[in-house]
Amino acid sequence: MTEVNRAALFFEPGKPFELVSLPVPDPAPGGLTLRITRANICGSELHMWRGDGRFSKVITPQGRILGHEATGMIHALGEGVATDWTGAPLAEGDRIAYQYFAPCGRCRNCTRGMSEACRQSFNVQRGGLDEWPYVRGAFADYLYLHPNQAVFKVPDNVTDTMIVSANCALAQVVMGLERVDVALGDRVVIQGCGGLGVYACAIAKERGAETVIAIDGIDERLQLARAMGADHLIDFREVQESRDRVTAVKDLTGGLGADVVVEVVGFASVINEGLRMLAWGGRYLEMGTFYTGTSFECDPGRLVGQNQRIEAVASYDAASLQRSIEFLSRNADRLPLDEVVVDYPLEDIERAFADQDVGRIRRASLVMCS
Ligand SMILES: [Zn+2]
Numbered sequence: 404m405t406e407v408n409r410a411a412l413f414f415e416p417g418k419p420f421e422l423v424s425l426p427v428p429d430p431a432p433g434g435l436t437l438r439i440t441r442a443n444i445c446g447s448e449l450h451m452w453r454g455d456g457r458f459s460k461v462i463t464p465q466g467r468i469l470g471h472e473a474t475g476m477i478h479a480l481g482e483g484v485a486t487d488w489t490g491a492p493l494a495e496g497d498r499i500a501y502q503y504f505a506p507c508g509r510c511r512n513c514t515r516g517m518s519e520a521c522r523q524s525f526n527v528q529r530g531g532l533d534e535w536p537y538v539r540g541a542f543a544d545y546l547y548l549h550p551n552q553a554v555f556k557v558p559d560n561v562t563d564t565m566i567v568s569a570n571c572a573l574a575q576v577v578m579g580l581e582r583v584d585v586a587l588g589d590r591v592v593i594q595g596c597g598g599l600g601v602y603a604c605a606i607a608k609e610r611g612a613e614t615v616i617a618i619d620g621i622d623e624r625l626q627l628a629r630a631m632g633a634d635h636l637i638d639f640r641e642v643q644e645s646r647d648r649v650t651a652v653k654d655l656t657g658g659l660g661a662d663v664v665v666e667v668v669g670f671a672s673v674i675n676e677g678l679r680m681l682a683w684g685g686r687y688l689e690m691g692t693f694y695t696g697t698s699f700e701c702d703p704g705r706l707v708g709q710n711q712r713i714e715a716v717a718s719y720d721a722a723s724l725q726r727s728i729e730f731l732s733r734n735a736d737r738l739p740l741d742e743v744v745v746d747y748p749l750e751d752i753e754r755a756f757a758d759q760d761v762g763r764i765r766r767a768s769l770v771m772c773s
């Protein structure tokens with residue numbers, strides 16, 4: 404096994420990545436060093452690469468290692484680490500899924516059971532390239548995981564291609580649909596069929612949704628949404644006007660509108676349309692537009708008068724990651740879970756971003772080793 408730790412440095416929107424070699428971090432007590440096998444390009448990295456919203460001003464002259472939606476196998480266990488977060492024994496070489504941030508466990512939100520809103524979570528991503536553990540992003544060969552980052556062993560029937568999206572896209576969808584209580588008989592609209600969107604179709608059905616309507620404008624995304632459980636597709640190349648898409652949703656829901664609408668497009672401009680698709684008493688789930696610096700139009704009188712609510716979810720709690728892994732294992736033979744990502748070698752990171760940017764592919768996955 405190579406001990407070279409290749410890492411892709413990001414400097415600013417419009418500037419190409421640079422591949423460098425950094426030390427492999429030794430694990431501290433309670434932590435572990437992961438050999439990254441693959442890391443996806445998540446929507447958040449795409450926003451950064453493009454410079455959407457406030458990201459247009461993000462410049463890091465010394466370079467920063469992006470990448471968080473990833474998986475790997477254990478390279479070295481820190482002192483005192485013998486099990487994962489379910490108590491299953493861990494050994495070098497085991498494949499694991501990990502929480503890419505580290506809730507502190509003792510702040511006001513953590514102690515109230517809202518670790519997803521811990522303000523310390525992302526401290527583990529801060530620090531210089533010349534100070535241990537050197538690498539704080541997954542577009543690299545090795546990554547150190549701190550003691551507060553939940554880790555779970557991956558079942559044998561869940562492939563690396565399936566598990567790689569679990570620690571961001573899938574776990575966030577699991578948490579989000581729980582937050583808006585998608586329940587038996589619900590009618591659900593998914594705005595956007597990228598990684599989060601196709602998982603949202605599958606999880607909504609698994610939670611008992613009667614009807615799932617998926618909206619996108621790219622053939623292969625729409626097809627995958629269908630294969631993941633969407634009952635109806637709205638192709639925005641065919642239904643070009645916003646009001647016609649709202650009418651289409653009303654037509655597919657007995658004239659009432661959707662109980663739940665999920666935004667996973669990543670642009671604030673679609674939110675008003677989604678709100679107009681809601682039924683009385685409906686819940687709107689905002690997850691895609693995670694960056695600040697944009698806004699949307701909203702008629703608060705309609706929200707009040709129709710007893711609707713808006714929820715927003717970023718990241719997730721450890722239990723949602725564990726349930727994501729169980730979902731993958733339970734559905735490994737039933738759903739096309741291997742088809743969410745498209746592979747690229749780390750050296751092709753620039754092309755992977757460019758392809759994902761134009762929507763040519765669903766979700767790029769950088770392969771470090773297998
Ligand atoms: Zn992500």
Ligand SMILES: [Zn+2]
Nearest residue numbers: 507510513521
């Ligand atoms: Zn906390």
